[in-house]
Amino acid sequence: MSDMLRLQDIDKSYPMGEDRVQVLKQVSLTVQAGEFISILGASGSGKSTLMNIIGCMDTADRGSCSLDGEDVFRLDARQLAALRNRKIGFIFQRYHLLAQYDVLQNVMMPLLLRGFSHQQAAPLAVESLTAMGLGDRLRHRPNQLSSGQQQRVAIARALVGKPALLLADEPTGALDTRTGQEILELFRQLNRQGHTIIQITHDLTVASAASRILHLRDGVLTDQ
Template sequence: MSASEPLIRVQNMQHSYTMAGESMSILKGLTFNIDYGEFVAIIGPSGSGKSTLMNMLGCLDVANEGDYFLDGQEIRKLSDNKLAQIRNEKIGFIFQNFNLLPKLSAVENVELPLIYRGMSHRERREVARNALVRVGLESRIDHRPSELSGGQQQRVAIARALAGTPPILLADEPTGALDSKTGKEVLEMIKELNQQGHTIILITHDLEIAEQAKRIIRIQDGDLVEDRKVSQS
């Protein structure tokens, strides 16, 4: 892989589903690159195809047609097991509804992706604790999700995404379940992570949130209709 190879390369990505015997086109030939260290917002209204695109970028699904290269690997040709390995090693997921296991403490939730790395209990506990310190939750390490505020739960989710040191953080409406003040705090944390070198892909329907990124890709009816840099004030 050459030094100039982008982290993500999408070429003519097309995807359709068959419903009631009828083919529905969801993605219509998307082409774009994302470089290492970028902060990109993918924006579009409900039904635009942005969630399907997120699933493709996150290796949760594979497109019917077109090419997707992630960190130099061609994704469409990989087995389910290999896709699972890539998700574990290369992508940190941050979801709108946190996706924390309620019976586990904060540190145990953060440890979960590390179990599949074959880390010893001691090593993954140390990594998870350090990740929680990074997001300002050192005093909440042993608390369960029900004992944490929404903002604290999202911080645990961010720590979990960071713990495996993946090159990509994929954030799907990360402030959607938060009040506006807490949402701004979480966005500021995501911006700081980008400044520290993490590649951020933020999925949103909200232009105000998208404008916090450095680049906006707008999806509408399965087409890429805008790809622009954001002027930073």
């Protein structure tokens, strides 16, 4: 297997008054293509900062980051936005669906932003939604769906552009236990199909769905 993601000696700090607070400390991580890993950490451990760096939404003070063979920290803002759209499918705790658009339009959005026409994007979005069991919900608005269905729409949107990496931030945090387990089983199915998945969570039960668990404590990433 090839390396999908490689972080090396990542340091990240933020100003606080006249001082700086170090949030990530010498973080190194290698994720191979086809892996399903969880990064487990409590509130304040640095999870959000690490997710933003993996998701190409922030850069580090020091260190290096490559995603699917691209040197992320050498890219400018426009190139980073294009990389995120092409390479990463994001799945959020609160779904981040656009209420004014129906399900099909929500899933088409990443493709339209990439420059696809409506005629090109629509059948791909239908295919992705059908794979999530939502082929009969294409014209529903998000508020007409259950929480589990909304998260499946978000997963369909993340998958529609065939990204190299699925990045899930507390993906079951807004779901009841049974629905959360259904989403985790869906992740396992996607992983068996070859998708590379990183999920970030504070919940050990959720983290245990992955084949590898890493622990983030006070900005330090370990496998214990």
